[in-house]
Each structure stands twice: as structure tokens, then as C-alpha cells.
Amino acid sequence: MAESILEVRNLEIRYVTDEETVCAVNDISFSLEKGESIGLVGETGAGKTTTALGIMGLVPDPPGEIVGGSVLFEGQNLLRMPEKNLREIRGGKISMIFQDPMTSLNPVMTVGEQIAEVVLLHSKMSKGEARKKAMEMLEQVGIPGGRCDDYPHQFSGGMKQRVMIAIALACSPELLIADEPTTALDVTIQAQVLELMRNLKQEYGTSLILITHDLGVVAKICDKVAVVYAGEIIEYGTLKDIYTDKRHPYTIGLFDSLPDIENESAELKVIQGMVPDPSCLPEGCKFHPRCPYAEEGCKHGRMEPVSVSETHMVRCGRFRGGEV
Amino acid sequence: MAEILRVEDLTKYFATKKGTLHAVDGVSFRVEESKTLGIVGESGCGKSTLGRVILHLHERTGGRIIFQGQDISNVTAAQLKELRKDMQIIFQDPYASLNPRMSIGDIIAEPLKIYKLYPSKEERQKKVRETMDVVGLAERTYSLYPHELDGGRRQRVGIARALILNPKLVVCDEPVSALDVSIQAQILNLMMELQRERNLTYLFITHNLSVVKHISDDITVMYLGQMVEKAGASEIFAHQYHPYTKALISAIPQPKYNAPDQQIILKGEITSPINVTRSCRFAPRCVYAKPECFEQEPQLEEVSKDHFVKCHFVREINGL
Numbered sequence: 001m002a003e004s005i006l007e008v009r010n011l012e013i014r015y016v017t018d019e020e021t022v023c024a025v026n027d028i029s030f031s032l033e034k035g036e037s038i039g040l041v042g043e044t045g046a047g048k049t050t051t052a053l054g055i056m057g058l059v060p061d062p063p064g065e066i067v068g069g070s071v072l073f074e075g076q077n078l079l080r081m082p083e084k085n086l087r088e089i090r091g092g093k094i095s096m097i098f099q100d101p102m103t104s105l106n107p108v109m110t111v112g113e114q115i116a117e118v119v120l121l122h123s124k125m126s127k128g129e130a131r132k133k134a135m136e137m138l139e140q141v142g143i144p145g146g147r148c149d150d151y152p153h154q155f156s157g158g159m160k161q162r163v164m165i166a167i168a169l170a171c172s173p174e175l176l177i178a179d180e181p182t183t184a185l186d187v188t189i190q191a192q193v194l195e196l197m198r199n200l201k202q203e204y205g206t207s208l209i210l211i212t213h214d215l216g217v218v219a220k221i222c223d224k225v226a227v228v229y230a231g232e233i234i235e236y237g238t239l240k241d242i243y244t245d246k247r248h249p250y251t252i253g254l255f256d257s258l259p260d261i262e263n264e265s266a267e268l269k270v271i272q273g274m275v276p277d278p279s280c281l282p283e284g285c286k287f288h289p290r291c292p293y294a295e296e297g298c299k300h301g302r303m304e305p306v307s308v309s310e311t312h313m314v315r316c317g318r319f320r321g322g323e324v
Numbered sequence: 325m326a327e328i329l330r331v332e333d334l335t336k337y338f339a340t341k342k343g344t345l346h347a348v349d350g351v352s353f354r355v356e357e358s359k360t361l362g363i364v365g366e367s368g369c370g371k372s373t374l375g376r377v378i379l380h381l382h383e384r385t386g387g388r389i390i391f392q393g394q395d396i397s398n399v400t401a402a403q404l405k406e407l408r409k410d411m412q413i414i415f416q417d418p419y420a421s422l423n424p425r426m427s428i429g430d431i432i433a434e435p436l437k438i439y440k441l442y443p444s445k446e447e448r449q450k451k452v453r454e455t456m457d458v459v460g461l462a463e464r465t466y467s468l469y470p471h472e473l474d475g476g477r478r479q480r481v482g483i484a485r486a487l488i489l490n491p492k493l494v495v496c497d498e499p500v501s502a503l504d505v506s507i508q509a510q511i512l513n514l515m516m517e518l519q520r521e522r523n524l525t526y527l528f529i530t531h532n533l534s535v536v537k538h539i540s541d542d543i544t545v546m547y548l549g550q551m552v553e554k555a556g557a558s559e560i561f562a563h564q565y566h567p568y569t570k571a572l573i574s575a576i577p578q579p580k581y582n583a584p585d586q587q588i589i590l591k592g593e594i595t596s597p598i599n600v601t602r603s604c605r606f607a608p609r610c611v612y613a614k615p616e617c618f619e620q621e622p623q624l625e626e627v628s629k630d631h632f633v634k635c636h637f638v639r640e641i642n643g644l
Contacts, residue, residue: 043504044475156593157367186366186531188590191575195589213504216577243581257509258579259538261561267516268509268538274474275504 011069026231037208039218042228092122095168099180101160112148137166158189230286237312334387343599349549362540370549412486416498418478476507555631
């Protein structure tokens, strides 16, 4: 087995306020090898972004609180690390691309300065060298280096997202966390950005955590998939496992509710009901109120993960007892 | 089948400091009753402006709008008010299009008040509750406020508000873009069901091609204010003739394992719609572009039955 770069074990994150406790992440575990990419898929409020913030040590505290678990990055537990060391890792070895390129760039700094800022922080380059590096990075993501003195508002949405990618990659991180990197973009621009990310992955061997709700995007660049529902990974496996041999009723429902451009059907299949409110999650299997196969046994206790194969895990009572 | 809406050579220009912005530039189409015309394109192609011009939310610059056989290009404010009973809109953002200080019941009842349709409060409430039932909103949401509902339910409120006057034509401006996939499927099914029951005609504006294929009878693809291709929904997905439509459809990531990779990656981005020249607007990004494309604007021509394409070299490119 190749060396694993990141291991998340039993991560649990809550947001505690006076009125309620929101269990955003409940027991999430996955691992990532060098050069591998994993897609975290799920709907709004499933806890995908909170997981990413947890790994980066960026959960706002208060109200956020990491209750348990560990995040091992190159063998070190990030959750126990002093803030000072964390800051060295963030932006250097682990970097993140945020969802909304329009609001995550600083509007009063040129894009060149914003890229150089990361470089200056994490290496011993001089200002001149950093500027040169910034121009190089822009060229890498397909923007003429000469535009490094322009401000964010002078770029289009797709180009801003490329600038974000340039910032994230400036220090050649080992691990890149991309939170809905293409959601705000048009399809043809999305295709350009995905192509770029795929090339960079091949070139630098960067590991990637891709957070998205778009199953099509995952199919394009991920090796592994984790389907997240109500703060739990309910199905986990290789891209092939999930796309050709899906087991969990939620995963199946998610795929079925997409309009298929190749086949005609009069009505879309829907998953009944709504995503549960994370401040009062149902007991037992979190999906049981919406599940067509729910039985009495699903309503109580903890749903433990069941292995379907060496690479494929599913959290569903129907597969307990080995008959898969 | 009866025609309900026809637009002829519709244009909408905005004056900007840098020059004239051609948001909608010479669009013509017709929609038949109880059908859906899907309008697809990327940000800035003028699809929303087109929908708004038809509803007189923006005043057109040129061209004609014919609704139910009547020319409504120039209407007085009083005529417009009457017209709006038959033409409604569902907005994209269910978070921004509902008044946060009005209860759900009041929001849905507002059109009835404006048109003084049910003078007594009881009758009005009854009608509101009926409509809420039709769109699948629970009774108890009647006195709630928008912030207490999730996105899917809020969009149902938007639909209820649009439908309470029994309109004939509904402009749907990206009605499911802000929703999660499982909720998106619920809303799409609801809209199709309502269409069957009430003979609604939809102008369905979206950037999401799989959604538009699912709901539309006909599809037009827009690029920089112009229609570049128009055909039946299944036809356009089976045969795309315009280079832009080809790229657009190939760019949809398929949720399938090992999907064949035939993606056409376009160069560059949508060019500026300000001070456009008489040329093919897609030419700067087109792989097939020839000098002629930069000099002369192609015309929309019928390539096969009911399939229109705006490209000089459509026959050469596609071997027709």
C-alpha cells in the first residue's frame, strides 16, 4: 500500500449555541494516499464543508467545537498541534480553494500581491522573486503573467477561480482541499477549470479532497468517493464501487434524482422528505425517515459501517450480517 | 396547436458608459399552448433579459411581442396590469424574492389583493390554502415567515404566488438552480404536473442542460444575445450542429463511471456584448472559424425540419 498522507478518524464537530447544538459532523473517517483524490458528495447541510474546515483547523470556535477524533497529516495529529505550527502547514502543505471566488479574494489587493503573500509567508524568497513566482503561477493557470497588477474586479468569475487555484498551488501543497470549486461557474468554464485541476494533479502528484454536490464533476477527477449524509459517511468506496455498484438507498436516490441527458423519462424519481435538521437528528439510521426500505431495526441504536468489499463500505442495516 | 406567444426580432439594448450593450439582439420564436420552451445559455447571454422583456419588466428596444394573438409590444400601464394576470414569473433565488416581513399566507394572497379578486378575507384565505395544497405546502406554513422555510419550500411559495391567478404563461427564470438535487427533482416534477393539469405554458430559462432537456419540448440555445440553435429537445441532444452547442453539451460532466471523454474545451470566455460588430459572435472562440466569420453575420437557417442553426459553415462542419 502506498503511504497515506491524510487519515481522518472518527471526526466529530458540533456547533453549540444557547438555543441548540448542531451536530454537523458525526463520526467521519477516511484516508487519502499520496496523489489520490477523494470526492465528498452530499447535499447542503450534510457537513461536507465543516469536515474540510475541521481538517484545516478553521472551524470557528465558538460556536464550533471539535468533540472527538483525530486528523493525521503525514503522521501528525493536526487537532493537537499548536496554532503556530498549524499556520505553517496551512497554505504551505495543505491549502484550500473556497467555494465563492467572488468573495474570497481581497478586493483592494492586486492578484499578484495576493499570490506573492502566500509565497513570502512560506518560503525565504525575496519580494522580487515572489512577484516572479506569482507571474509564473498565473501563467500556469492560463492567465497572462502581465495581469498580475490587476485587481480582482477586473477578472471574470472563471478567471477569479483560477487566481484562487494559483494561490492555493503557489507553495506546491501536498494536499489541496477544494470546496465546490466550480459551482459558481458556467459549464464551459467549469470544463476548463476541471481540466486544469486534473493536469496539475498529474504534474505535481497533489492529493485532493473535492467537496461537491455534483456527481458529474466527481466522476471526472476523483479516485474515491464518500457520500455524506447528516454528518456521516453513509457510503464509501472507489469511483467504480460507487458509480457501478451503489448500495445505500440514499446514494441510489441521489443518482436517480438527476435528470439523465441520455435517457428520456417522464418523471424524475425523488427522495421523499427533506434532509434532517442537524440540530435534532433522528435516532438510529439518520436516513430511516426517508428510506423506502426502513425497518423497525433501523430506528434505534447506532448504524455501524458494513464492508461490501475491501474498498467499499456502506452504513445500512440491510447489509448487516454479511449477506451483501 | 394554438400559438400563445410569438416574438419577432426582439431586441433590448442597454446604454452604458462604454457603449451600447446588446443584451438581446434579434430573437424570434413562437411557443404553443401548454408547451415548454427551454432557453439555455451561459451567464451573460441575455436569457434572463429576454424573459423580462417579454413580461415588460424591461422595456424592449425593438421588435414585436404577440401574446394570445394580440400585439402587446406597446401597452399602457392599465393594459399591462390586466396582462400580468396571464403572464407570471418564478424567480431564481427563493431567498431574495420573498418579502421577509410578510407571512407565507400574505405573500401568496398578495396577487389576489392587487386584482381585488376575492373581496372577502375568508374566500381569499380559502383560495390561498387551496393553492398551497396544490404546490405541496403544508397547512401549518400559512402563518410562518420565509426565513423559517428551507429553499425547496420557499420555491414552492414562489410557484404558488405565480399560479394563484391562473396564468397562461409562466416565465421560469432558473427556478431550480439554487436547490439541492433531491429537492430539484421534487420541484421539477411538481412543475410538470401543474403544467399538465392547468395547461400552462412555460418559458424555462436555465443554464442547466440536463434539467432543460427533461422539462422542455423545444430548446433554443443563446449566445451573446442571439439564438444560435433551436430545435426539439430530443433532436438537439441527438444532433447538435452549431459549434457552441456542441461544446456546451459536451461540457456537461456525466455522473457515470468511465464516461467517454469527448469533451470539447472552448478557448477563452464569453466576449463582451458591448459594441458588437457585424460578425458571428462566437467566432473568436470557435475552432472552425474562418475569415468570413469575422466579417459577416450568419443567418438563422433551417438545416433540417424545425432545426435552426446560425452558422455560416454548418453544412461543412457537420457534413450535411
